[in-house]
Amino acid sequence: MPNQTLLVLSGPNLNLLGERQPEVYGSETLADHVAVVEAAAAEHGLDVEHLQSNHEGELVDAIHAARGRCAAIVVNPGAFTHYAWAIHDALAAFEGPIIEVHLSNPAAREPWRHTSVVAPVASGTIAGLGADGYRLAVQAVATLLGR
Secondary structure, three states: OOOOEEEEEEOOOHHHOOOOOHHHHOOOOHHHHHHHHHHHHHOOOOEEEEEEOOOHHHHHHHHHHHOOOOOEEEEEOHHHHHOOHHHHHHHHOOOOOEEEEEOOOHHHOOHHHOOOOOHHHOOEEEEOOOOHHHHHHHHHHHHHOOO
């Protein structure tokens, strides 16, 4: 059976979703977003593993561990989006589809948020669509995997 695991990575401060700046990030919690991913993934025969970490190295380790084991990665790197070259390099070594997700639209926010170091190694980026971004990311993964 082909690999059917989707790794979902959530970067720093995403554990505070639902509490932190709901006017920017919405009222849904991280658990709510993961539930959306799980439901969407089940429709495509994909299992979901999720990791949230405020520590860059832990996310890098998870990406390394996904090599040869997971079919795809959906990643919301949070603030790591803008400067975490170690995450960029780890994702570059992953062979499956990678979808970058942002609840808000970084391009419409502060200038320091306009550059993503993850985007150059991602198959695609979904930004500014709030909670729908995760559902769309799973759909993109399924399409890229030919499911």
